[in-house]
Amino acid sequence: MNSDGAKKIVPSRIWLIPYLALLFIVIAAGLLVTGYLGNKAKQEILEYNDNIVSSHSDHLIGKFEKIEGGVTALSGSPWIAPALISRKEQDIANANSVLDRYNASIGSSVCYLMDSNGITIASSNRNASDSFVGKSYQFRPYFIQAIKGAPGRYFALGATSFKRGFYASYPVKDSKGKIIGIAVIKEDIDSEESHLVKYPNCFVVDPNGIIFLSSKKEMNLKSLWPVDREIQHALIKSKQFGTKEFEAILPREAVDGTEVTFDGKNHLASRKVINSEGWSIVLMTRTERVIIDKAVGVIITIFMLSLVV
DSSP states (O other): OOHHHHHHHHHHHHHHHHHHHHHHHHHHHHHHHHHHHHHHHHHHHHHHHHHHHHHHHHHHHHHHHHHHHHHHHHHTOTTTHHHHHHOOHHHHHHHHHHHHHHHHHHTOSEEEEEETTSBEEEETTTTSTTOOTTOBOTTSHHHHHHHTTSOEEEEEEOTTTOOEEEEEEEEEEOTTSOEEEEEEEEEEOGGGGGGTTTSTTEEEEOTTOBEEEESSGGGTTSBSSOOOHHHHHHHHHHTBTBSSOOOBSSSSOOOTTOEEEETTEEEEEEEEEOSTTOOEEEEEEEOHHHHHHHHHHHHHHHHHHHHHO
16 A cells, blocks of 8 residues: 555544544433433423322312311310210200201211210201111221220211211210210212312322222222232221222332333322321323423434434
8 A cells, every 4th residue: 555545544534533422422412311301301290290289188188177177166066965965855956956057067968976886866967868867887987086085087988878978076075074975077078079080090099099089980999009908808898998899900009209000001100198097199190291302302312413424
């Protein structure tokens, strides 16, 4: 090879190094941009989810606190204890009058009074076909909690009405401070689903994942994730959510900020606990936006590479 040929090869090799370096820089920058756009989209979805979940949480907590405050006041009404002590017709009538007033002022579904054995002796729904009067709810946790002296609260399918409700209870005491019965306010919460239907996959679930409220009615009283066999048997025995087994719709528990697969599509889940018992609101939003934003990063990278080439 003559000296002129060697001189032509050397400059070509010199230019190849910065050219390859530029390609590497473009590819690396493209990967960073693609990752950034994907993470940004994911973060925006989670922020959106969190805002929705927090809004629903505040609404429900406010509603339940109103019911709990109401039953505390109801239990101390001067016409409530006499009905439990004397059981006279006039005292029962006076108690019913109080229950009616509280039910109307709070806007609840039913207010009722139970004796120390769990038998309902007065109720605002006493004239309805599904009246609670004479019924025993001794087995309900809200009775057990209140008869022991603590405020009670409970979510369940009604044993008589078969309507989903929130129950708040409080002990009624005589002049000596002895617990002689409990006052209860129940709020049917079917109407609360109207706040959820705007979002395709929004659920209110118990600590085990049982769906109590949902933006999709067909999902109610199923489980959002698999329930341990022993827990499932205990729940069925308690009749808290009826007597059917709970069909799981997710393969694993929905953890806040994680990705889950539902109906064959990827979703980002946000979950917020709303009370001390561990009930929570879960919102799942599809992740197409993350894919689209990543695709934009890939397209930008390909465009930049084409310019370099």
